[in-house]
Amino acid sequence: MKAAVFQEPGKPLVIETIPDPSPDIGEAVIRVKHCGICGTDLHATERHGARLPEGTVLGHEFAGEIVAIGRDAPEGWKEGDRLCALPFIGCGKCLACFQGKPWQCQAKRIIGLGEVPGGLAEYTRVHLNEAIRLPAPVTWREGALVEPLAVALHAVRGVRNGLAGKNVLIIGAGPIGLTTALWCSFFGARHVIVSELDQGRAQLSLKYGATGLVDAGGDVISEFRELTGGAPELIFECVGVPGMIAKCIGFAPYGGEIIVVGFCTKPDTFMPALAMANELSIRFVLAQDKSDFQFVVDMLAANRIDVEGMVTDVVSFGELPSAFEALRTPTSQCKVLLDPVL
Numbered sequence: 001m002k003a004a005v006f007q008e009p010g011k012p013l014v015i016e017t018i019p020d021p022s023p024d025i026g027e028a029v030i031r032v033k034h035c036g037i038c039g040t041d042l043h044a045t046e047r048h049g050a051r052l053p054e055g056t057v058l059g060h061e062f063a064g065e066i067v068a069i070g071r072d073a074p075e076g077w078k079e080g081d082r083l084c085a086l087p088f089i090g091c092g093k094c095l096a097c098f099q100g101k102p103w104q105c106q107a108k109r110i111i112g113l114g115e116v117p118g119g120l121a122e123y124t125r126v127h128l129n130e131a132i133r134l135p136a137p138v139t140w141r142e143g144a145l146v147e148p149l150a151v152a153l154h155a156v157r158g159v160r161n162g163l164a165g166k167n168v169l170i171i172g173a174g175p176i177g178l179t180t181a182l183w184c185s186f187f188g189a190r191h192v193i194v195s196e197l198d199q200g201r202a203q204l205s206l207k208y209g210a211t212g213l214v215d216a217g218g219d220v221i222s223e224f225r226e227l228t229g230g231a232p233e234l235i236f237e238c239v240g241v242p243g244m245i246a247k248c249i250g251f252a253p254y255g256g257e258i259i260v261v262g263f264c265t266k267p268d269t270f271m272p273a274l275a276m277a278n279e280l281s282i283r284f285v286l287a288q289d290k291s292d293f294q295f296v297v298d299m300l301a302a303n304r305i306d307v308e309g310m311v312t313d314v315v316s317f318g319e320l321p322s323a324f325e326a327l328r329t330p331t332s333q334c335k336v337l338l339d340p341v342l
């Protein structure tokens, strides 16, 4: 099959022909319909990112249809079924796996980040324990957005005492900032204010739940006050570069809550005493539970969220390596998907 293969940091992905995957116990091989490029993929292929093995096939935001099923697979699946899946293959036997939290399984393998080849390919492998069926109304584009939507949902679900009525500040309007804005609005936040340097991304956030924008390079807090009449009692850090947590601490009022969603792979510093002075809560979140995935799919199937516009480009294998590199520098793109048959 065709796949986008990582060689070493600093070199673009290379499109190669590699052996077709075959399903292990409980697994299915799926024909990839769409697979998104994620900020995590960009971090992982940087010089300072986690060291990815040469030959890694990236891609953990995919949707596709089953072409083969391995032995002892969970009941109820057949060839042609449409699905998306959590980017983990758990052991299937531990408490975390039974609870639908394969991320916490000690024996988990990660799809698309070195352990199991990912979805930037014609085919990929998933474990059917971690798969979610995509009903007919859910398009392939939406199917490939379920993973980032589930990451943001997981972050928003972790908020103390829910979202209803809160004044929220979201730092960064990349795909995770945008999807976080969507869920904050969905769950009833009063104001959802986005701080983002790129005008294209900032404007896009207004379509997905943001109720106002502040200039990321300006006086964020006085602009926030002007728009909302108050302080940001809840702040989501969705950028993931050093210095952002310190900024959030500076923005938060007494008793404020900061949720760190941005995936920062470099050392960072902040002044604990400043956070203590305001008795802030700072929570780090990662990944998603199976219940987050299922909720996203249910909301898409019921047409209660409309996210297709978050896809700003769909590329072929030929276009993928340069599209991937282009996302490393500030961009107006939101989600870029591979379509393997283009």
Ligand SMILES: [Zn+2]
Pocket (backbone or CB within 6 Å): 038, 039, 040, 060, 061, 147, 148
């Ligand atoms: Zn991702």
Ligand SMILES: [Zn+2]
Pocket (backbone or CB within 6 Å): 090, 091, 092, 093, 094, 095, 096, 097, 105, 106, 107, 108
């Ligand atoms: Zn397990």
